[in-house]
Amino acid sequence: MTACIDTLDTPAAVVDVTRMQRNIQRMQAQADRLGVRLRPHVKTSKCAAVVEAQIAAGAQGITVSTLKEAQAFFQQGITDILYAVAMAPGKLTQALALRRAGCGLAIITDSVAGAKAITEFGRAQSESFEVFIEIDSDHHRSGVRSDDPVLVEIARILHTGGAVLKGVMTHAGESYSLNTLEALQAIAELERSECVKAAEAIRAAGLPCPEVSVGSTPTALSAVRLEGVTELRAGVYVFFDLVMHNVGVCRLDELALSVLTTVIGHQAEKGWIITDSGWMAMSRDRGTQSQASDYGYGLVCNSAGELIEGLQLRSANQEHGVASFEKGQNVDIEQRFPIGTRLRVLPNHACATGAQYSAYEALDERGEARQWPRHNGW
Amino acid sequence: MTACIDTLDTPAAVVDVTRMQRNIQRMQAQADRLGVRLRPHVKTSKCAAVVEAQIAAGAQGITVSTLKEAQAFFQQGITDILYAVAMAPGKLTQALALRRAGCGLAIITDSVAGAKAITEFGRAQSESFEVFIEIDSDHHRSGVRSDDPVLVEIARILHTGGAVLKGVMTHAGESYSLNTLEALQAIAELERSECVKAAEAIRAAGLPCPEVSVGSTPTALSAVRLEGVTELRAGVYVFFDLVMHNVGVCRLDELALSVLTTVIGHQAEKGWIITDSGWMAMSRDRGTQSQASDYGYGLVCNSAGELIEGLQLRSANQEHGVASFEKGQNVDIEQRFPIGTRLRVLPNHACATGAQYSAYEALDERGEARQWPRHNGW
Numbered sequence: 001m002t003a004c005i006d007t008l009d010t011p012a013a014v015v016d017v018t019r020m021q022r023n024i025q026r027m028q029a030q031a032d033r034l035g036v037r038l039r040p041h042v043k044t045s046k047c048a049a050v051v052e053a054q055i056a057a058g059a060q061g062i063t064v065s066t067l068k069e070a071q072a073f074f075q076q077g078i079t080d081i082l083y084a085v086a087m088a089p090g091k092l093t094q095a096l097a098l099r100r101a102g103c104g105l106a107i108i109t110d111s112v113a114g115a116k117a118i119t120e121f122g123r124a125q126s127e128s129f130e131v132f133i134e135i136d137s138d139h140h141r142s143g144v145r146s147d148d149p150v151l152v153e154i155a156r157i158l159h160t161g162g163a164v165l166k167g168v169m170t171h172a173g174e175s176y177s178l179n180t181l182e183a184l185q186a187i188a189e190l191e192r193s194e195c196v197k198a199a200e201a202i203r204a205a206g207l208p209c210p211e212v213s214v215g216s217t218p219t220a221l222s223a224v225r226l227e228g229v230t231e232l233r234a235g236v237y238v239f240f241d242l243v244m245h246n247v248g249v250c251r252l253d254e255l256a257l258s259v260l261t262t263v264i265g266h267q268a269e270k271g272w273i274i275t276d277s278g279w280m281a282m283s284r285d286r287g288t289q290s291q292a293s294d295y296g297y298g299l300v301c302n303s304a305g306e307l308i309e310g311l312q313l314r315s316a317n318q319e320h321g322v323a324s325f326e327k328g329q330n331v332d333i334e335q336r337f338p339i340g341t342r343l344r345v346l347p348n349h350a351c352a353t354g355a356q357y358s359a360y361e362a363l364d365e366r367g368e369a370r371q372w373p374r375h376n377g378w
Numbered sequence: 379m380t381a382c383i384d385t386l387d388t389p390a391a392v393v394d395v396t397r398m399q400r401n402i403q404r405m406q407a408q409a410d411r412l413g414v415r416l417r418p419h420v421k422t423s424k425c426a427a428v429v430e431a432q433i434a435a436g437a438q439g440i441t442v443s444t445l446k447e448a449q450a451f452f453q454q455g456i457t458d459i460l461y462a463v464a465m466a467p468g469k470l471t472q473a474l475a476l477r478r479a480g481c482g483l484a485i486i487t488d489s490v491a492g493a494k495a496i497t498e499f500g501r502a503q504s505e506s507f508e509v510f511i512e513i514d515s516d517h518h519r520s521g522v523r524s525d526d527p528v529l530v531e532i533a534r535i536l537h538t539g540g541a542v543l544k545g546v547m548t549h550a551g552e553s554y555s556l557n558t559l560e561a562l563q564a565i566a567e568l569e570r571s572e573c574v575k576a577a578e579a580i581r582a583a584g585l586p587c588p589e590v591s592v593g594s595t596p597t598a599l600s601a602v603r604l605e606g607v608t609e610l611r612a613g614v615y616v617f618f619d620l621v622m623h624n625v626g627v628c629r630l631d632e633l634a635l636s637v638l639t640t641v642i643g644h645q646a647e648k649g650w651i652i653t654d655s656g657w658m659a660m661s662r663d664r665g666t667q668s669q670a671s672d673y674g675y676g677l678v679c680n681s682a683g684e685l686i687e688g689l690q691l692r693s694a695n696q697e698h699g700v701a702s703f704e705k706g707q708n709v710d711i712e713q714r715f716p717i718g719t720r721l722r723v724l725p726n727h728a729c730a731t732g733a734q735y736s737a738y739e740a741l742d743e744r745g746e747a748r749q750w751p752r753h754n755g756w
Contacts, residue, residue: 009756010468043696065658065697085697086642088654089718090388110643113717141698142643142652173695264464265488265520274520276466280443281756284662284730317551318421318729319443319463320519339491340467351696352662355734358755377736378387 003361003369005260005303005342011281012260013357014344015372016305017364019256020238021053027220027237028057034226039063039082039213041235044351046374047360048076050238063233067094072375074103082106082213084169084233086134086142089117096125106166110134110144115154119161131158132169132213133202137194138187140173146198155202155209167211168202170195171233175218179248179292184222191219196228221249239350242295243287252299252307257353258344259298260361261321263337273323273337277345279316285352297321298345305344313345321345381739381747383638383681383720389659390638391735392722393750394683395742397634398616399431405598405615406435412604417441417460417591419613422729424752425738426454428616441611445472450753452481460484460591462547462611464512464520467495474503484544488512488522493532497539508542510591511580515572516565518551524576530583537585545589546580548573549611553596557626557670562600569597574606599627617728620677624669630677630685635731636722637676638739639699641715651701651715655723657694663730675699676723683722691723699723 005014031038040054043065051062051073061080064070070081071094079102087095087107098105107129109115115131122129133154136143144151159165172191178184191214202209214226215233217240226232239257240250261277279297288295297313300323310326323343325331337343347353354360360372383392409416418432421443429440429451439458442448448459449472457480465473465485476483485507487493493509500507511532514521522529537543550569556562569592580587592604593611595618604610617635618628639655657675666673675691678701688704701721703709715721725731732738738750 009472010466011756085654086652088388088640088642090640094387111717113712114643117717136645141695141700142645262466262468264466265492267514267520274464276463279663279730280733284664284727285657286662286664317519322519334491339489339495349662352657355658378389 004367005363005369008260008361008369010260010262010342011277012361013354014258014260014369015239015360015362016256017362019254020050023237023240023254023256024054024057027234028059030221031232032058034223034232036226036229037231039231039233040238041065041084041233042069042073044235044238045354046376047372049362049372051076051078054238063235066378067091067098068378069375070098070103070105074098074101079104082132084108084171086110086114087118089121092118092121095129096127099127099129104130106130106132108132108134108169109154110142112150112154112157115157115161119157119163122162128162128164130164130166132166132211133198135168135170135195135198137170137191138172138174143170146194146201151198151201152205152207155205155207159207165208167209167213167230168195168198169213171216172219173216175216176243176247178218179246181222181248184218184248185224188219188223192223192226192229199228217244218247218249236350241350242299242346242348243291246288246291246293252346255346257350258301258305258346259353260303261343261345263339263341263343265339266334268334271324271333273333275313275321275323275343276319277313277321278319280318280356282313282316282321282345282347283349283352283356285347285349287348295348298347301344301346303342303344382745383741383747386638386739386747388638388640388720389655390739391732392636392638392747393617393738393740394634395740397632398428401615401618401632401634402432402435405612406437408599409610410436412601412610414604414607415439415609417609417611418616419443419462419611420447420451422613422616423732424754425750427740427750429456432616441613444756445469445476446756447753448476448481448483452476452479457482460510462486462549464488464492465496467499470496470499473507474505477505477507482508484508484510486510486512486547487532488520490528490532490535493535493539497535497541500540506540506542508544509536510544510547510589511576513546513548513573513576515548515569516550516552521548524572524579529576529579530585533580533583533585533587543586545587545591545608546573546576547591549594550597551594553594554621554625556596557624559600559626562596562626563602566597566601570601570604570607577606595622596625596627614728619728620673620724620726621665621669624666624671630724633724635728636679636683636724637731638681639721639723641717641719641721643717644712646712649702649711651711653691653699653701653721654697655691655699656697658696658734660691660694660699660723660725661727661730661734663725663727665726673726676725679722679724681720681722
């Protein structure tokens with residue numbers, strides 16, 4: 001018996017495969033237009049079938065957030081993998097094992113100490129690690145500034161220390177806090193220009209820097225030109241979510257991930273519909289809280305995925321969600337949403353919501369669901 | 379080779395077994411003093427070894443938040459299980475399978491529609507489900523009010539419909555928002571008195587109501603007397619967390635769960651220590667945000683678990699945490715916390731943080747770590 005939206009156990013993380021494929025096509029077309037390779041960040045889905053679809057559409061290589069993802073996707077046959085978190089010395093053994101097994105794993109660093117740890121370990125193990133230097137293009141998180149002299153020092157340590165200096169990479173995470181096309185285009189250009197500047201500084205010192213890797217979903221979709229860039233990285237576009245909708249890079253009907261839930265009770269006087277989608281099902285992510293539109297724990301759709309005007313998951317305990325309409329909306333909730341009713345909730349943040357599940361339920365255009373496992377953990 | 383705090387891969391969810399055992403003893407002693415059975419809520423740990431320790435200390439039966447937990451712990455040999463989320467009609471088949479296999483699973487409802495769904499399914503399957511009626515003692519979430527005539531109606535539907543009316547249960551979730559002994563004692567008394575009142579209303583109608591089940595960690599630890607109550611439920615006490623510390627029911631040195639993390643970089647001018655404990659490792663739970671002391675994503679300890687004064691995990695991306703000292707504290711962070719340094723972060727909410735992991739690393743008094751798997755999912 002094939003599962004469908006009416007028979008799946010709840011809560012479930014449902015992927016609308018048609019929407020997902022459209023999102024994949026859209027980002028690939030953008031990379032193609034900009035003349036750069038697309039290296040999707042698979043931390044959003046952590047899922048073989050999703051990554052397969054991204055590669056089928058034209059992606060070249062993947063970005064991972066954990067070495068567990070690297071191991072899993074390497075086993076799936078992907079060899080071109082960038083681990084985009086500054087390398088902890090204690091994880092070099094795992095990275096070495098992957099490279100020895102034939103995985104073209106590249107790692108990153110943003111410090112002299114990090115670069116030394118990599119080259120010292122590499123020399124001791126007779127391994128030339130492929131390394132990107134992380135650039136801080138927007139003062140958001142990690143990385144070295146393009147005009148910081150330490151940048152060339154790190155490049156030199158890597159190059160003379162026996163590592164393969166692959167290039168520079170950056171992620172303008174500040175783009176998540178913006179919501180106008182002008183601001184997004186400006187930060188996309190900042191991300192590009194700072195990363196290119198860093199590459200030029202390294203090349204000016206006579207060191208190699210073949211790759212210039214940039215990206216985030218908002219900047220990737222807003223960039224007008226990517227001169228000097230060789231590859232684009234983006235992750236959450238594959239599903240999109242309410243945070244991305246608030247940023248302004250997707251419509252609500254492009255959201256490909258939703259949580260299927262069942263009504264389990266009511267508090268009628270308060271207008272509360274109690275569901276089995278608590279924070280365990282939604283994640284605790286309240287990314288829209290600080291944005292122009294706060295969507296609570298999510299916007300509620302019927303089981304066909306059509307938005308129910310004004311209905312929001314407003315609070316969540318571990319296994320209980322509380323949905324209600326906007327104040328003033330007069331709805332007989334017990335009548336309209338009796339116990340057992342199935343609903344679908346669009347989440348704040350697809351990466352966080354997906355992480356609450358060991359598998360997605362992938363819903364195809366015929367309405368049939370298949371399980372798509374995720375590679376969780378570290 | 380036995381793992382220890384210096385060799386574990388990071389991030390890891392570390393359980394201090396000595397502290398956990400003390401927390402278990404403390405709650406068991408409280409239940410013993412109050413003259414009631416203790417039925418721990420295992421949604422916090424979802425872990426066989428933890429539940430085994432709770433039962434060894436005197437717990438009788440367990441509370442679960444998912445039927446997956448019920449299945450897992452039943453396989454472990456526990457038969458007295460209360461599934462404390464209002465029964466969705468679609469989940470009755472799973473509940474039936476458990477009962478048919480010999481599990482003494484009890485379920486709950488708080489509505490006429492829910493009670494009818496249970497009794498109709500029960501009659502069709504010739505199964506007498508054991509059912510508790512959920513009472514709303516504090517206007518917090520689900521449940522029927524003790525003075526609502528529908529309470530007796532639900533009891534009658536269950537009793538005459540062939541179910542076993544086990545009793546009433548309530549959870550005063552509002553207790554999480556309090557932080558004085560007086561207020562906690564008052565809500566514990568409200569939880570008790572409302573639930574007892576509900577039981578009396580059912581009994582006054584000539585219907586059975588043998589069990590009166592109440593509890594939450596704050597009310598359980600604050601209750602002065604529990605007259606009329608037969609059992610106490612509580613969950614997070616087994617590990618405690620920063621939210622419970624703010625509520626005032628535990629000291630910081632009673633927190634048994636921490637996230638072991640590695641320093642992977644710095645932004646020295648900003649005073650940022652970058653760690654590999656992002657929100658994937660900590661969860662997105664910011665429970666202390668609305669409390670008197672906001673601890674960000676957690677308080678930071680050294681690898682021995684000793685608090686580092688003023689150091690907090692202030693922000694988190696998926697696999698990056700940013701820790702910093704309070705403004706004005708002059709610390710040479712690169713010198714004091716070089717790349718590779720191991721730290722331990724006390725989380726906001728133990729239930730949410732644990733859920734990010736497939737297993738705990740249980741650290742015994744000799745400093746040796748063993749993996750304790752969790753039963754995640756639904």
